[in-house]
Amino acid sequence: MFRETITSADGSTATGTATEAHARALLRTAVRRGYRVEATRTGGVIIERDVWDGSRIPKKRTVALEPVTPLGNITPTIRGDLDVIAARDAYLVTGAEGTFMGRNGRIAAGLHGIPPAAAKRLIGRGLVVLGEPYEATSNGYMPETRTPVRVSLAARLALHAQAHRTRTSEPLGYVRPADVGMGGITAGLNKGGRRGGLIYDGSSAASCTCREWTGTFEQRMFALDAARRHRQAATANFARTL
Ligand SMILES: [Zn+2]
Numbered sequence: 001m002f003r004e005t006i007t008s009a010d011g012s013t014a015t016g017t018a019t020e021a022h023a024r025a026l027l028r029t030a031v032r033r034g035y036r037v038e039a040t041r042t043g044g045v046i047i048e049r050d051v052w053d054g055s056r057i058p059k060k061r062t063v064a065l066e067p068v069t070p071l072g073n074i075t076p077t078i079r080g081d082l083d084v085i086a087a088r089d090a091y092l093v094t095g096a097e098g099t100f101m102g103r104n105g106r107i108a109a110g111l112h113g114i115p116p117a118a119a120k121r122l123i124g125r126g127l128v129v130l131g132e133p134y135e136a137t138s139n140g141y142m143p144e145t146r147t148p149v150r151v152s153l154a155a156r157l158a159l160h161a162q163a164h165r166t167r168t169s170e171p172l173g174y175v176r177p178a179d180v181g182m183g184g185i186t187a188g189l190n191k192g193g194r195r196g197g198l199i200y201d202g203s204s205a206a207s208c209t210c211r212e213w214t215g216t217f218e219q220r221m222f223a224l225d226a227a228r229r230h231r232q233a234a235t236a237n238f239a240r241t242l
Contacts, residue, residue: 001126002044002065002154009051009059020129020153023065024242030063031239038228039161039235043071043126043154067154069126074158077118078127082151082159084112085128091146092119092130093138100138107149127155153242164234165209166227171220172201210234 004018018026027045030037035049044066050058074082084090090109096102105116107128114122122128131148138144177199204223207214213230217223 001068003068005064005066007060007062007064009053009061017068018065024153026063026065027239028242031236036232037235037239038232039157039164039238040066041158041161041165043067043152043158045157045235067126067152069124071127071154071158072125074127074155074162078122079159081107081114081118081122082127082155084109084114085122085149086151088112090149092123092149094133094145094147096138096144097142100142100144103138103144108146109149123149126152128152156238160235160238161231163210164231166213166231167207168217168220168223168227169205171204174198175201208234 001020002018002023004016004023006014006016008014023045026047027037030047030049033049035047037048038046040046044064047063047065049061051061052058085107088109090107092107093103093105096104103113105119107114107119107122123130128149129152131150133145133147136144136146175198177197202219203216204220205214205216206223206227208227208230215223215226217226
């Protein structure tokens with residue numbers, strides 16, 4: 001379940017809740033319509049679109065979705081468990097009997113098993129969601145109940161956002177010409193930034209932890225904008241896979 005906050009172009013806000021299915025539909029529609037979308041590391045997403053009301057600069061309407069239950073810190077162990085669940089038909093075991101009682105509370109995923117304590121934590125924190133339980137048998141003869149488990153949309157959004165952490169470098173500022181490349185010198189001269197033989201290097205390098213995006217920009221503001229656009233493009237691609 002997500003908490004939904006809608007901020008209209010006039011600045012007024014409205015809040016409500018959205019089911020995972022609703023959130024997924026909202027996100028897909030937003031991407032189809034070309035709205036800006038960005039996943040948050042806390043498992044939410046921000047959907048933003050321009051509203052033209054006749055003024056020169058468009059106003060914005062945003063829909064922010066955040067999980068009602070905080071996902072908490074996603075440690076490497078939890079990430080590993082989520083990978084196992086995502087890759088296989090995983091299910092939670094309850095009602096196992098006799099020699100199979102040890103299966104109770106575990107999440108089974110192929111040859112992998114997630115112990116009860118870890119399974120409980122994944123469920124309690126909304127990192128996974130449960131489907132409809134069905135009756136099955138342990139090793140073909142003892143009855144047990146299996147409940148399908150899959151990685152929640154919130155967890156997927158958080159993992160996605162964590163895979164795309166961007167950074168932009170602090171501009172060097174006033175430096176000796178020998179300390180910067182030719183590009184920096186040209187930029188400095190164009191801006192008339194000479195000061196006592198020093199030139200101003202306002203350029204900023206940007207990169208993303210996905211290692212698929214880098215860039216150098218004349219001003220840090222441009223680097224920050226470009227980094228945001230990269231994250232939004234990545235989230236849009238992710239949303240198309242939902
Ligand atoms: Zn990236």
